[in-house]
Each structure stands twice: as C-alpha cells, then as structure tokens.
Amino acid sequence: MNNERNPQIEQYLDRLCEELKALPPEVQAETRTEIGQHLYSLAAMQRDPKRIVESALRQFGDPARVGQALAREWEEDAWDLSQLSLRERLEKIRAAIELESPPPHPSQRIIMGVQLYLLFGALSIFGAHGAGLPPHGEWTWLGIAALGVYAVVGLTSAVIEWQRAEPRGPLRKSRAYSGALGRAAASFWGPALILSPQQGHNVVFLLFALTLVPAVFNRFEPSRRARLATDSTMIFGGILGMMFALVAFVSIYFTGVPSLTWLLFPLGYIANRWLHKKPLLARRRVAP
Amino acid sequence: MKTESAKGHTATMILAVLDSGPLHGYAIAREIERRSDNLLTCQEGILYPTLRSLEREGLVLAQWEIQSSGPARKIYTLTEAGKGALAERTQAWRQLQQAMTGILGGLAS
Numbered sequence: 001m002n003n004e005r006n007p008q009i010e011q012y013l014d015r016l017c018e019e020l021k022a023l024p025p026e027v028q029a030e031t032r033t034e035i036g037q038h039l040y041s042l043a044a045m046q047r048d049p050k051r052i053v054e055s056a057l058r059q060f061g062d063p064a065r066v067g068q069a070l071a072r073e074w075e076e077d078a079w080d081l082s083q084l085s086l087r088e089r090l091e092k093i094r095a096a097i098e099l100e101s102p103p104p105h106p107s108q109r110i111i112m113g114v115q116l117y118l119l120f121g122a123l124s125i126f127g128a129h130g131a132g133l134p135p136h137g138e139w140t141w142l143g144i145a146a147l148g149v150y151a152v153v154g155l156t157s158a159v160i161e162w163q164r165a166e167p168r169g170p171l172r173k174s175r176a177y178s179g180a181l182g183r184a185a186a187s188f189w190g191p192a193l194i195l196s197p198q199q200g201h202n203v204v205f206l207l208f209a210l211t212l213v214p215a216v217f218n219r220f221e222p223s224r225r226a227r228l229a230t231d232s233t234m235i236f237g238g239i240l241g242m243m244f245a246l247v248a249f250v251s252i253y254f255t256g257v258p259s260l261t262w263l264l265f266p267l268g269y270i271a272n273r274w275l276h277k278k279p280l281l282a283r284r285r286v287a288p
Numbered sequence: 289m290k291t292e293s294a295k296g297h298t299a300t301m302i303l304a305v306l307d308s309g310p311l312h313g314y315a316i317a318r319e320i321e322r323r324s325d326n327l328l329t330c331q332e333g334i335l336y337p338t339l340r341s342l343e344r345e346g347l348v349l350a351q352w353e354i355q356s357s358g359p360a361r362k363i364y365t366l367t368e369a370g371k372g373a374l375a376e377r378t379q380a381w382r383q384l385q386q387a388m389t390g391i392l393g394g395l396a397s
Binding site (some may be wrong): 037073273 | 298312313314329332333334335336337340341344352359361386
C-alpha cells in the first residue's frame with residue numbers, strides 16, 4: 001500500500017463517516033483509519049487496473065449502509081447521557097436531532113423556500129388588507145391564491161417524502177410516512193390560521209396535532225438515538241410554542257396583529273436564507 | 289454460493305478464522321475467501337459492524353498493534369468466551385448439517 005490518497009476512496013470514507021459523526025471523535029478517527037487501510041489494501045489487489053477503485057468499493061458495499069450499521073453497533077454506549085456534563089448533553093442532543101433529521105430532498109428545499117415566500121407574502125397582503133385595503137379586492141384574492149399554491153406545493157413535498165421510504169429511498173418507512181403526514185398537515189394549518197383566524201382555530205389545532213404524529217411514530221423506534229431526538233424535539237417544540245403564544249398575546253393586546261405582519265416578510269427572507277445557506281434567487285456560480 | 293447463503297453466518301465464520309490466531313479485518317476477509325475456495329464472499333463492509341458486535345459481546349478483543357513495517361493496525365483476537373461461543377456454534381452447525389444431509393440424501397436416493 002503506497003501513501004498516495006485516492007480521491008474516490010477518501011470520498012467513500014467521508015460518506016461512511018458522515019453516519020458516525022455523533023460518535024466520539026476518537027472512534028470516528030479509528031474507524032476511518034481501519035476501513036481506509038482495508039480499502040487501500042483491497043484496491044491494491046484488484047487485477048483490472050482501469051477499475052481498481054470501483055471494484056474495491058463495490059466489494060465493500062454502500063458506504064451509508066456500512067456507516068449506519070457501525071453507528072448502530074456503537075450506539076448503545078454512545079447515546080447514554082448519564083455521565084455527561086450539561087454542555088456535553090446538549091451537544092449530544094443536538095447531534096441526535098441532526099442525525100435523525102436527514103437533509104430534505106433537493107426539490108423539497110426549493111418547495112420550502114417557495115412556501116416561505118408564499119406564506120409571508122400572503123401574511124403581508126392580509127396585514128395590508130387589515131390596515132386599509134378594500135375588502136374582497138384583488139389583493140385579497142391574490143393572498144388566497146398564494147395560500148392555495150402554498151397548500152398544493154406542500155402536498156407535493158409530502159408525496160416526495162412518502163416516496164423516500166425504503167427500499168426505494170433513503171428513509172426508514174416509519175420516518176418517511178410520518179414525515180409525509182406532518183408535511184401534509186403543515187400545508188393546511190398555516191393557510192387555515194390566516195384565512196379563518198376566528199372560526200379556524202379548531203381546525204388549526206386539529207391539524208397542528210397531526211403534525212405531532214411523526215413524533216409519536218418515532219417514539220416507538222427501537223434506537224436510543226431516535227428516542228432521544230424525539231423527546232428533545234417535543235420539549236423544545238413545547239418551549240417554542242409557549243414563546244409564540246406569549247409573543248402573539250403581547251402583540252394582539254398592545255398593537256394588533258395586522259400591523260405587525262409586515263415585519264414577517266423580511267423574516268421570510270432570513271428564514272429562507274438560513275434554509276438554503278444562500279438566497280433563493282442568488283446568481284448561480286458557473287464552474288470555470 | 290454467494291452473499292445470500294453466507295448471510296447470518298458471518299459472525300461464526302469470523303470466530304472460526306480467529307481461532308487460528310489474531311488477524312486484522314482485511315486478513316479476516318481474505319482468510320474466509322481462502323478457506324472456502326472463494327465460494328463464500330460477502331460485502332466486506334459487513335465485517336466491521338459484525339466485529340464490533342462480537343467485541344461488545346466480549347467474544348473478540350480488538351487492539352491497535354504497531355507493525356514492524358507500515359502503520360499500526362487493529363488486530364482482533366478470540367477471547368475465552370469467543371472460543372466457547374465458537375464451540376457451541378460449531379456443534380449447532382454440525383447438527384444442522386447432519387439433518388440436511390439426511391434430508392437431501394434421502395431425496396437423492
């Protein structure tokens with residue numbers, strides 16, 4: 001085995017180690033070294049010089065699956081929080097949530113960006129309506145149309161999530177189905193809240209409860225990591241919900257909601273930027 | 289006979305190979321191939337989760353060893369508990385083999 005690094009093997013190891021990132025750094029480093037040695041040895045003994053690396057990697061198997069299997073084996077020891085400091089526990093919880101929330105499909109990212117613009121755009125329109133636009137004017141219909149499109153693209157995202165279930169896609173069935181259900185419910189509770197702030201509350205609460213179904217599904221996952229992530233998400237979600245309720249109460253009591261909704265449009269842009277790590281309409285860079 | 293037939297027996301094959309002496313992961317894979325005349329091959333990535341599982345059960349011991357030439361390698365050694373587990377699995381396998389021979393032999397005649 002020579003000391004030259006092969007980009008394909010290193011890429012394979014990177015992918016495998018992505019699945020291990022919640023494990024202690026020394027475990028990750030040792031695993032990478034050990035499997036790297038195996039792969040370089042395997043590549044060195046291949047007969048076909050043109051396909052040395054490809055056949056070695058094929059012989060070793062899918063990097064994500066190998067990484068997941070290894071992570072599961074280490075998991076029982078790795079996700080025990082009892083001996084950790086508060087900071088280490090929070091770090092571990094963050095890692096668990098991150099690992100249990102695989103990145104959305106690229107088209108779902110675009111859909112989420114579009115939804116944010118539509119939702120906050122509609123909120124701005126209805127905020128302006130409350131501030132003086134004529135009732136049932138063209139702006140109102142534009143707002144309703146925006147919310148309709150919001151719901152439709154949200155359902156599309158739910159269908160994509162459903163299709164990501166194994167064996168066709170990268171998600172466990174329970175997670176994909178519960179994710180799809182959550183996305184479908186979320187497609188309706190936003191518009192329902194905006195369009196029917198008085199009578200729609202019951203519908204909103206029902207749909208919001210549906211978005212919690214994924215958490216209940218995940219609660220029955222056998223893995224300690226999944227349970228940790230689900231419990232923590234529900235606790236954080238509860239705290240965030242209470243904060244929202246407080247802000248809404250203060251805003252309605254002192255100023256009235258409509259006058260504040262204009263502020264939500266820039267918030268939509270910021271959220272979108274955070275989601276994509278760059279603006280949705282950023283100019284694409286062309287590779288040299 | 290390829291992966292499917294060997295599935296589920298990887299742990300037993302690893303224990304059997306390590307019974308002859310300590311080895312690293314790559315050498316375990318090659319030894320399984322050699323002993324089976326290349327009839328048994330598996331996706332080699334499976335080896336490491338299985339080795340980790342055996343290590344957790346206390347059936348193998350993993351240690352990094354500095355080599356006389358080249359970098360340190362992780363070497364797996366069969367423990368006493370591993371030897372006991374191998375004896376049990378070998379016994380169970382022989383019983384299954386006998387039963388299958390009886391069934392298939394009967395069909396052949």
